[in-house]
Amino acid sequence: MTREQELYLLLLSDYVHQRKSEIRENDTDFQRLAEVARRQNTVGILWYQLRDVPLPETAVREFKEGFLSDAYLSVNSSYVLNEIGRCFGGQKIPYLPFKGSLMKENYPHPELRTMGDRDILIRHEDRTVTDAIMKEHGFSRLIDNHAVWTYYKKHLVFEIHDVMFYEDLSNDIDYRTYFERIWDNAEIQDYRYIPEKELHFVYTMAHTAKHTTNKGMGFRAFLDMVFFYKHADADWNKITGYLKEIKLYEFACNCFSLCEKWFGVKMPFHNEDPDPEFMNQVTEKIFRDGIFGLRSEENDVGHSAKEIRRSSKGYTQTALKLTLHKLFPPYRDMQLIPWYSWVDGKPWLMPAAWIYRWGYCIVNKRKEGTDLLLEPYQKRKEIEEREEYLEKWGL
Amino acid sequence: MKIRDGIVLKNICGTWLLIAAGETSEHCKYVREVNDTFAWYWKEIEQGRTKEEIVADTLERFDVSEELVRSDIEEYIRSLYAMNYLIKEETK
Numbered sequence: 001m002t003r004e005q006e007l008y009l010l011l012l013s014d015y016v017h018q019r020k021s022e023i024r025e026n027d028t029d030f031q032r033l034a035e036v037a038r039r040q041n042t043v044g045i046l047w048y049q050l051r052d053v054p055l056p057e058t059a060v061r062e063f064k065e066g067f068l069s070d071a072y073l074s075v076n077s078s079y080v081l082n083e084i085g086r087c088f089g090g091q092k093i094p095y096l097p098f099k100g101s102l103m104k105e106n107y108p109h110p111e112l113r114t115m116g117d118r119d120i121l122i123r124h125e126d127r128t129v130t131d132a133i134m135k136e137h138g139f140s141r142l143i144d145n146h147a148v149w150t151y152y153k154k155h156l157v158f159e160i161h162d163v164m165f166y167e168d169l170s171n172d173i174d175y176r177t178y179f180e181r182i183w184d185n186a187e188i189q190d191y192r193y194i195p196e197k198e199l200h201f202v203y204t205m206a207h208t209a210k211h212t213t214n215k216g217m218g219f220r221a222f223l224d225m226v227f228f229y230k231h232a233d234a235d236w237n238k239i240t241g242y243l244k245e246i247k248l249y250e251f252a253c254n255c256f257s258l259c260e261k262w263f264g265v266k267m268p269f270h271n272e273d274p275d276p277e278f279m280n281q282v283t284e285k286i287f288r289d290g291i292f293g294l295r296s297e298e299n300d301v302g303h304s305a306k307e308i309r310r311s312s313k314g315y316t317q318t319a320l321k322l323t324l325h326k327l328f329p330p331y332r333d334m335q336l337i338p339w340y341s342w343v344d345g346k347p348w349l350m351p352a353a354w355i356y357r358w359g360y361c362i363v364n365k366r367k368e369g370t371d372l373l374l375e376p377y378q379k380r381k382e383i384e385e386r387e388e389y390l391e392k393w394g395l
Numbered sequence: 396m397k398i399r400d401g402i403v404l405k406n407i408c409g410t411w412l413l414i415a416a417g418e419t420s421e422h423c424k425y426v427r428e429v430n431d432t433f434a435w436y437w438k439e440i441e442q443g444r445t446k447e448e449i450v451a452d453t454l455e456r457f458d459v460s461e462e463l464v465r466s467d468i469e470e471y472i473r474s475l476y477a478m479n480y481l482i483k484e485e486t487k
Contacts, residue, residue: 048408071407072414072426079403079416111407138418154420 004033005287009262011049012042012219016226016263018108021049030059037066039290040218044070044112067112074104074111077118077156080137084158087133088122089191095130096121096186096193098164099207102200106227113227114220116292117150117157121182121193124162134158145336169209170309170395171247178246179203198234202242209251209395214302215293219262219286226259229267236268250394258282278392297382304376305386309395319376326373328354396440396472397484399423404437413437413480422479436471440481446472 001009007028014021030050037046043066050063081097088095097120104113122130131141131149139151139158147163164179182203186193195203204224211217228234243249256267257274262283288294304322311318334353335344343349361369376383401419405412411434415423429437435456439449446468453464475481 051408067408067410068412068426068428071405071412075403075405075412075414076416076420076425079401083417109408111405 001283001287002032003028004036007033008036008040008046009219011046012223013263015045015049015108016223016230016265021053023050023053025054025056030055031062034059034062034066036287037063039287041114041116041220041291042112042218042223043067044114048109048112070114071111073114073155077115080153080156080158081118081120084120084133084137085192087136088130091129091133092191093126093129093133094123094183094188094191094193096182096195098182098195098200099204102195102197103204103224103228106224106231108227113224117159119159119161121161121164127160127162130160134160143338164203165206165210167210168306168310169206169213170306170390172310173246175206175246179206197232198238199242201228201232201234202239202246202248205243205248205252205255206246208255209248209393211293212251212393213306213390213395215299216285216289217293218289218291220291222255222259222262225255225267226263226265230265240269248394254392254394275392281389282393298386301375301379301383301386304379305383305390308376308383309387309390315376315380319380322376323373327358329357396476396481398437398440399480399482402480404429404434404441406434424478427478432467433471436468440475 007023011021033046034043037043043063047063047067055063081101085095097118099119100113100115101118104110104115107113134141134151137153139153141149142152143150147166148159148161151158151160163176164182165175169175182195182199183193186195208217208221240249243252253269253271254274257270258279259265259267260270261279289299293299307322308315308318311321331343331347331350334340334350340353343353371378399419399422401415401417402423403414403416405414411429411431413427413429415425436449439452444452449468450461450464453459454461472481
């Protein structure tokens with residue numbers, strides 16, 4: 001770890017404990033520290049911890065602007081969420097804000113819990129009406145992958161989901177079906193649903209597991225765990241039961257051990273025998289990946305590693321299956337790709353889509369396409385290392 | 396005088412911020428740091444107090460001269476109009 005990274009974790013730890021940070025002006029390069037915080041989307045928290053330290057003027061400006069930006073985005077997105085929620089209620093549409101909108105409430109200063117977007121769950125049958133409401137509020141629809149529709153308006157991104165979890169992890173659990181129960185036992189305020197906090201927390205753990213499997217994710221997810229434990233007054237027996245049901249208990253133990261290591265807190269349970277080398281490896285990777293994960297060679301093999309772990313067949317057979325999948329992507333995947341949207345609702349057009357895709361790749365992306373097809377064979381060592389990494393996480 | 400819809404005064408981490416939420420950011424600065432006195436006057440306006448009532452409330456709460464309060468409030472209200480935070484009711 002660099003000096004700035006060490007200091008960054010120390011400042012987060014001080015924030016978790018709500019204690020003053022003993023930092024001096026010449027302790028570090030504050031520009032580099034700000035860069036670390038920016039990559040983790042936690043500049044506002046660092047401003048709060050450093051607000052009384054006599055920093056160089058440029059650093060003060062950077063941290064202060066980060067704080068003001070976090071505050072503005074938080075208040076603005078809450079305001080717009082309430083406006084949209086009123087319209088959903090007016091149209092009798094049940095909606096359930098989740099992830100950051102709920103997790104931020106456990107923070108000492110909810111506005112400092114940043115969010116890349118606001119996530120709202122709706123029922124599938126309300127999709128068209130919600131689309132109209134979002135557009136009436138000036139949002140443009142950016143991406144439509146069926147399960148989540150993404151809307152943008154001047155600094156604000158809203159994701160409207162009709163399925164809460166739509167990806168597999170490296171085990172045989174059907175997370176999509178499991179989290180459909182989020183609507184049950186939710187508290188209802190007008191048409192706004194507030195999910196059971198224990199189930200929602202377990203959902204966020206599954207979400208963290210998904211990012212860990214794919215492109216990685218930042219320290220904010222772990223701050224969420226700590227503040228949830230400190231402030232949500234949750235039933236941890238229930239949470240343990242849920243985590244075991246969906247095979248994420250071991251993963252949670254590892255996450256909590258990391259929280260204890262980084263922030264000096266006591267979590268409800270943890271890995272009794274954590275591997276120090278693995279914990280250092282994870283720490284370095286999280287700094288490398290940043291808040292939303294990173295597209296890197298290391299992470300690119302994540303998908304293949306996951307599929308090989310999921311499969312009950314041997315490596316060679318699964319690798320062959322992966323290659324066939326890349327050559328003949330199923331209708332389920334193709335219909336979600338914007339430039340193949342012409343197959344949506346017309347699965348009989350799939351052979352034409354495959355031929356078009358092969359032709360396009362041969363002409364425009366020959367090397368990239370070949371590398372992708374050969375990945376399970378050429379990068380076997382990297383994939384197996386990634387599998388081992390997932391194994392250590394308990395995934 | 397009327398506060399434009401979408402302007403939110405909030406104390407975050409001990410700092411008073413005036414935030415232009417929703418469509419209001421078309422007309423006002425996104426976020427402005429303000430001091431305690433500003434926040435006090437703002438809350439008075441939010442509660443629908445007239446200029447005279449704000450003067451009376453301020454004199455009752457703080458140990459300052461009426462002359463100073465009057466000139467302070469007039470300047471304050473003028474600046475709020477200039478910054479588009481206040482609008483005349485009929486043009487809302």
